[in-house]
Amino acid sequence: METTAKKKLGRGIIVAILVIVLLIPATLYLGTKLSGRQYYITSLLIILYTMLPFFLAFEKRRPQARDLVVLAVMCAIAVASRLVFIWAPHFKPMAAIIIIAGVAFGAEAGFLVGAMSAFVSQFFWGQGPWTPWQMFAFGMAGFLAGLFGRLGPVARKRIPLCIFGGLEVLLVVGTILNSSTLFTVVSHITMESAAAIYLAGLPVDAIQALATVLMLLAASGPMFEKLDRVKTKYGVMEG
Amino acid sequence: MDDVFSGYHPAVNFLFFIGAIVLGMFLAHPLFLAVSMTSSVLYYLLLSGKGGLKFLRSMVLMALLLSLLNPLFNTRGGTVLFSYWKGRPFTLEALLYGIATGGVFFTIMLWFACYNKIMTGDKFLYLFGRRAPALSLLFSMVLRLVPNFKKKAAVIATARKCVGRAPDCGSSRQRLERGVEVLSVLTSWALEGAVETADSMKSRGYGSGMRSRFSIYRFRKMDRIVAAVMVLGLFFVLGAVFLGRAAITYTPAVIMPKLDWITVAGLAGYGVFLFLPSFLHIWEDVTWRILRSRI
Structure with missing residues (x-):
């Protein structure tokens, strides 16, 4: 049982790493192009990306x-x-x-x-x-x-x-x-x-x-x- | 809740609040900000009546505080109003920027206060439940369990009172210990119930096929009309935004785009979009009074 739990976490971590490597720098780059409320919107998007893999993993697992x-x-x-x-x-x-x-x-x-x-x-x-x-x-x-x-x-x-x-x-x-x-x-x-x-x-x-x-x-x-x-x-x- | 707009389809409600909150967050141009502030105050007061005045007052104070505090941390700007503390400048531009930030904060808080009154949990669930069946089931179970546990906690607290361990009496330490006891009993009770609920769900076929859904919402003709008006309003605002008419720089110098008919069209669209729920509310009120006066 321990191994299956680790595997599941592993898959979630892979998605999370992909998100961190690709989406977050892209958003940060776009954020520098915005003016005004760039901090709020950039950080909000990053937060949403970070949470998404957890929610998807939970849905996928059909609890x-x-x-x-x-x-x-x-x-x-x-x-x-x-x-x-x-x-x-x-x-x-x-x-x-x-x-x-x-x-x-x-x-x-x-x-x-x-x-x-x-x-x-x-x-x-x-x-x-x-x-x-x-x-x-x-x-x-x-x-x-x-x-x-x-x-x-x-x-x-x-x-x-x-x-x-x-x-x-x-x-x-x-x-x-x-x-x-x-x-x-x-x-x-x-x-x-x-x-x-x-x-x-x-x-x-x-x-x-x-x-x-x-x-x-x-x-x-x-x-x-x-x-x-x-x-x-x-x-x-x-x- | 006797607001007309809350009786509209959840998608229409959500479109309005997403539009109002996102635009409100971005548009710091004084004219656009003024439209957002007046419409949010009006709708909030229509929704909450006299009871809303207290919240409104505290938000005004917060906005004023932000307007005055922000220039202390932002020294950019050409027009120095006065200097303080080793010649640190307090500039007019930073003050204006602070007022705009306070205004944005104020209008966002009010739109969220309206959102809390209109977008109830079931509407949210209806809109987003299909995409995430497990999460939405979890969400609706938690929403249902919280009031249930509140009642259970009250029952436990009363029982503890009978044996002289009321969780709201005694020294702080005693109250903490007794509170934890209540929580602990609640946990045992809730977990036993959870296993029973889960078994009952399983025996009724949870997870054996697609989940069916029921909802009472229908997209009626009026929903279509209101949504169309909102989209039209948004079209004009976004047009003005993308043509740069709503942009503004406060520091180091106030730079505003020139006022022309595009700005006016954008403002009109923004006004139509933001005042629509208030208009529907007042319209309903007026027709109701007229109808009643004829009886």
């Missing part, structure tokens, strides 16, 4: 009913988790749930749970120019968590998982979301304006990272137990 429903449940828990902690307005446990799903079910499933949760949560909290970036940021969070999960049992130990999760939310998710703000609200991008946006985003990202760490600390143990149980009892998400 089983069990895999599909378990993925849907993980996404819905990630979206609804925020409502459990409604008393703490800035405490958003979504990233932590996505990371747990990524570590437990692998990189591809992690990406899907991340991107889909971000997308659906926009239907409850409102869409905006940030929607594709949110999908990309949380998709990447799940994807990287899946790669981190390949390290084996170490990835499930609390301390390494918390360090990984905190850094990921701070560096990957935060940077992607701040970039989307930068491209949306700044008229002329310079080192100074970029620095201002990233620094302004830092406190929010720090709170997010802290929430993720706390959540992973408290919830990762029982969550892994439950996900593993479904995996072994019903053979869900094993390729």
